[in-house]
Amino acid sequence: xxxxxxxxxxxxxxxxxxxxxxxxxxxxxxxxxxxxxxxxxxxxxxxxxxxxxxxxxxxxxxxxxxxxxxxxxxxxxxxxxxxxxxxxxxxxxxxxxxxxxxxxxxxxxxxxxxxxxxxxxxxxxxxxxxxxxxxxxxxxxxxxxxxxxxxxxxxxxxxxxxxxxxxxxxxxxxxxxxxxxxxxxxxxxxxxxxxxxxxxxxxxxxxxxxxxxxxxxxxxxxxxxxxxxxxxxxxxxxxxx
Numbered sequence: 001x002x003x004x005x006x007x008x009x010x011x012x013x014x015x016x017x018x019x020x021x022x023x024x025x026x027x028x029x030x031x032x033x034x035x036x037x038x039x040x041x042x043x044x045x046x047x048x049x050x051x052x053x054x055x056x057x058x059x060x061x062x063x064x065x066x067x068x069x070x071x072x073x074x075x076x077x078x079x080x081x082x083x084x085x086x087x088x089x090x091x092x093x094x095x096x097x098x099x100x101x102x103x104x105x106x107x108x109x110x111x112x113x114x115x116x117x118x119x120x121x122x123x124x125x126x127x128x129x130x131x132x133x134x135x136x137x138x139x140x141x142x143x144x145x146x147x148x149x150x151x152x153x154x155x156x157x158x159x160x161x162x163x164x165x166x167x168x169x170x171x172x173x174x175x176x177x178x179x180x181x182x183x184x185x186x187x188x189x190x191x192x193x194x195x196x197x198x199x200x201x202x203x204x205x206x207x208x209x210x211x212x213x214x215x216x217x218x219x220x221x222x223x224x225x226x227x228x229x230x231x232x233x234x235x236x237x238x239x240x241x
Contacts, residue, residue, distance in 0.1 A: 004043075004063060004072050011039035011175075012058040018100070018175040019047065023054035025183060027102040033166075034080040037175040038090060038097040042066050046086060048077040066090070081142035088147040089170065092154045093226055096170040098178040103166035106189040111135070111161045117192055118161065118185075121204040121237050126188050128216055130169075130181055131157035131224030131236045133189075138163040155229035156236050159185055172222050209234050 005012065015037050022028050022035070034047040044064045047053075051060050062079040063072040068087050070079070080086075086099050110118055110133075118133035126133075134153035139145040139162075150168070153160050158170045158181070169185065171178035195201045212233055216223060225236050 005058075008039055008043065008045065008063065009058070011037055011045055012061050014175050015045045015061050016056055016058050018179045019053040019056040021176075021179050022100065022102055022182075023052065025104075025179075025186075027104040027182065027186070028053050029103070033100075033102040034082050034086070035101070035175060035178070036086040036090070036099045043071070044086070044090065046083060047080045048073075049080050051077075082146065084144050084147040085150065085168070089150060089154060089168070092151065093170060095172050095222075095227055096158070098171045098173075098175040099168060100171075100175070100178040100182050101166060101168040102182060104182065104186040104189075106193060107133075107161065107167045107186050108165075109193075110189055111163055111165060111167065114163055117201060118189060119237075121209050122192060122201065123188055124204065124212060124215075126184055127204065127209060127212055127233060128219075128221060129224065130159045130185060131230075131233075133157065133159040133161055133167070133185060135161040135163060138165065141165065155226040158224040206234055206238060209237060 018035055022033060031050050031052060033053055036044055036046040038044050042065055045061050046064055048060045048062055059074045060077055062070060062077055064079060065071055068083055089099055121127045134157050136149045136153050139149040150160055160168050169178050169182045171181055192201055223230060230236055
């Protein structure tokens with residue numbers, strides 16, 4: 001057990017830092033939210049249950065295998081009740097290595113309103129780095145139904161609103177990057193809220209989204225969405241032609 005934690009000490013530290021940052025940003029409250037990080041194909045570091053994110057230490061983080069069996073847990077720590085959701089998302093998206101589920105106020109407002117506007121191409125950076133923010137149907141938290149609810153949207157993007165619940169963000173570039181992307185998504189949602197108050201939200205036209213492929217290639221960035229389902233940025237918003 002000690003050898004395993006020593007082997008993944010850097011990843012455990014990154015997980016802890018991401019948890020605290022989530023709390024500092026005000027994206028979680030009380031015991032809410034959860035994070036998972038896959039630093040190796042058969043190893044998942046996941047949030048402990050009933051520990052506020054601002055207090056999480058490396059020794060609190062639980063280490064699982066890909067089936068959810070506990071490989072290392074110190075003291076009485078147990079994994080978050082939403083572990084089934086994380087395991088299912090990782091199984092569906094082997095290209096991802098980090099997931100963050102949280103309740104940022106503006107994004108959660110859109111989840112409450114069941115408003116699809118965030119699924120459209122609105123700002124170039126989110127198009128390149130997140131893809132559309134798609135909405136999954138409501139399901140009971142901490143349930144297998146919640147894990148399955150994301151199946152319909154998980155392949156076409158790296159950002160998934162959950163009706164009346166919150167949002168989950170996936171990244172192929174680590175747990176800190178997943179929090180960065182969540183911060184970007186919340187900023188976009190805030191901007192959309194302001195644009196609506198001013199009277200109008202303009203979309204980026206398809207031709208311009210197609211041109212963003214050049215930026216993606218020049219910056220050698222991973223394309224959002226599953227490589228098995230998405231071959232261009234435009235695919236994510238308009239489907240394959």
